[in-house]
Amino acid sequence: MSAFGGFWITLRTIFRRSFTQRYPQRGRELVTAPRYHGRHQLNRWPDGLEKCVGCELCAWACPADAIYIEAAANDDSERYSPGERYARVYQINYARCIFCGLCIEACPTRALTMTNEFKLADTSRAALRYDKDDLLAALSVGMVAPPHERLLGLDEQEYFAGLPPTGEPDKRIPSMDGRRPVETADARESRTKRSRGKGGE
Ligand code: SF4
Ligand code: SF4
Numbered sequence: 001m002s003a004f005g006g007f008w009i010t011l012r013t014i015f016r017r018s019f020t021q022r023y024p025q026r027g028r029e030l031v032t033a034p035r036y037h038g039r040h041q042l043n044r045w046p047d048g049l050e051k052c053v054g055c056e057l058c059a060w061a062c063p064a065d066a067i068y069i070e071a072a073a074n075d076d077s078e079r080y081s082p083g084e085r086y087a088r089v090y091q092i093n094y095a096r097c098i099f100c101g102l103c104i105e106a107c108p109t110r111a112l113t114m115t116n117e118f119k120l121a122d123t124s125r126a127a128l129r130y131d132k133d134d135l136l137a138a139l140s141v142g143m144v145a146p147p148h149e150r151l152l153g154l155d156e157q158e159y160f161a162g163l164p165p166t167g168e169p170d171k172r173i174p175s176m177d178g179r180r181p182v183e184t185a186d187a188r189e190s191r192t193k194r195s196r197g198k199g200g201e
Pocket of ligand 2: 056
């Protein structure tokens with residue numbers, strides 16, 4: 001390439017639109033790619049029970065030792081997940097996490113996934129420790145906040161039998177069967193917030 005050719009490339013590049021951007025841009029950041037690994041989320045079944053069964057596989061898979069779990073047993077009077085156990089304590093330390101995604105690969109129930117949320121910077125180490133309440137997915141329409149019985153079937157087999165084999169989100173509607181659970185204060189508060197949100201739209 002001649003010297004003139006080299007200068008021409010430089011000149012052309014100077015006026016090309018930049019792909020990089022300053023951060024933060026106060027709400028004008030570009031949307032991340034759909035597969036971007038951001039903040040984690042603990043998912044729920046369509047009846048509101050937690051998918052996490054406290055097996056700790058995610059914690060063992062984590063190369064940065066960023067996940068801490070204490071599991072506890074469910075019983076029919078106080079049930080948080082459809083399985084035998086649930087995560088009584090679930091913490092992720094974002095001062096350690098390197099967003100590699102090995103934990104979500106290890107999770108056998110798809111309880112743990114990663115969202116596109118990337119604005120996690122904070123001013124203290126303590127604020128970078130996310131507890132279960134920070135990570136749990138919000139209740140959506142039709143869900144009831146645990147603890148409550150299984151509303152997608154009375155036993156585990158019935159509960160899991162309708163699981164879509166496609167890997168698509170489970171859209172079953174919880175069957176109340178005349179056994180409508182007592183709504184907890186948390187569920188009531190979350191339902192009120194949702195209806196306020198809809199009224200304000
Ligand atoms: S994304 Fe990687 S580093 Fe972060 S918690 Fe999961 S396994 Fe650990
Ligand atoms: S998030 Fe998944 S892998 Fe981790 S404890 Fe819960 S069920 Fe097990």
